[in-house]
């Protein structure tokens with residue numbers, strides 16, 4: 001069994017910071033669960049273009065207010081209790097109107113240090129000896 005707290009991971013190499021968000025990675029590929037599990041804080045009044053072409057992501061908003069815009073320009077409000085799942089590797093734009101706290105699940109799992117490239121993409125990192 002794995003027991004971890006987000007507080008114990010802050011400030012370590014499990015907390016990845018970018019301009020618009022920071023992501024604390026509670027479960028990674030090396031944990032052998034088949035997915036990774038993150039708490040993401042999205043900074044207020046930010047807009048981030050994202051395209052996880054190598055991963056599926058589900059995101060559950062637990063605090064804050066924002067919106068997600070699909071490539072076809074359709075916008076969906078994000079408030080606590082809203083989930084979005086990028087089941088088609090959907091390109092999207094994420095806007096935070098206040099600080100947002102999100103729970104994010106990635107399949108395949110992230111390895112650890114991934115951060116967005118200039119297109120909002122994470123690379124697919126393969127490691128040997130995955131459980």
Ligand code: 9YT
Nearest residue numbers: 021023038040059102104
């Ligand atoms: C909501 C979102 O995708 N934010 C970017 C960070 C990502 N969720 C991560 O790496 O945890």
